[in-house]
Amino acid sequence: MAGHPFERIGRPRHPDVLTPAEWEVLAGVREGLSNREIAARRGCDLETVRFHLRNLRAKLAVGSRDALRAFPGRPAAAIQSARHARRRRRVRELIPLVETGDVARLLAFYVEVLGFEIVSRWPDAGVPRWVALGSGGARLMLRLRPEGPLPGVRRHGSPVVPNLYVEDLQGFRREIERAGHPCGRPRSLFYGAREFDVRDPDGNLLVFVEFAASEPAYLATGRDAPAQAAPRRKPKERSGA
Numbered sequence: 001m002a003g004h005p006f007e008r009i010g011r012p013r014h015p016d017v018l019t020p021a022e023w024e025v026l027a028g029v030r031e032g033l034s035n036r037e038i039a040a041r042r043g044c045d046l047e048t049v050r051f052h053l054r055n056l057r058a059k060l061a062v063g064s065r066d067a068l069r070a071f072p073g074r075p076a077a078a079i080q081s082a083r084h085a086r087r088r089r090r091v092r093e094l095i096p097l098v099e100t101g102d103v104a105r106l107l108a109f110y111v112e113v114l115g116f117e118i119v120s121r122w123p124d125a126g127v128p129r130w131v132a133l134g135s136g137g138a139r140l141m142l143r144l145r146p147e148g149p150l151p152g153v154r155r156h157g158s159p160v161v162p163n164l165y166v167e168d169l170q171g172f173r174r175e176i177e178r179a180g181h182p183c184g185r186p187r188s189l190f191y192g193a194r195e196f197d198v199r200d201p202d203g204n205l206l207v208f209v210e211f212a213a214s215e216p217a218y219l220a221t222g223r224d225a226p227a228q229a230a231p232r233r234k235p236k237e238r239s240g241a
Helices: 020-030 035-042 046-060 065-069 076-088 103-113 169-178 217-221
Strands: 097-100 117-122 130-135 138-144 163-165 193-199 205-211
Touching: 020 035, 020 046, 020 065, 035 046, 046 065, 097 103, 103 117, 103 130, 103 138, 169 193, 169 205
Parallel strands: 097 138, 163 205
Antiparallel strands: 117 130, 130 138, 193 205
């Protein structure tokens, strides 16, 4: 009966050009293995390998073993996984970029006050136009602000605020203040950290953060802080009858 759900018999159509078994046999051909060696590798009989080879020649429209060996295709799953792997590796590192009209002035603040070291710069001599800075695991780049609007670039008014993690928050804050730069008041955050902010000579906001050595259990579990119980009132003494 036409249109019967069980009208088509046999294995369902594979979405790739070749089935997984055919790709395995083709891999053996590419390695120069004989049919008997391919059968031993796959744990099947010799006739099964010959069956797959006949299907390979028909599907790929080739007439010889040398032509099979030269076939450039790869399994669709392998191509897809390679694409995903490349996509996962596209972002390697995040480095904040600070644009300024005076790289030398801003560079002095980050090196002399905040303790950054120059990793590289351009040009090597004279007035810097681009500088890469580092301090521990922190990275930062300074670049001379381009004159006029860049083609196709729209500048937004809410820049990303770099968070710089330090070990001694209070000591670091005192050093910055001794160098003549005002700092914001330290703040305690709900997830067990303390922070304060500083503006560099260009007005860019920097936030310095330090995590507490130990944090309350409710922060680690994500629960709300336990409410403190109200002190109990002492019951009034009843006067004797």
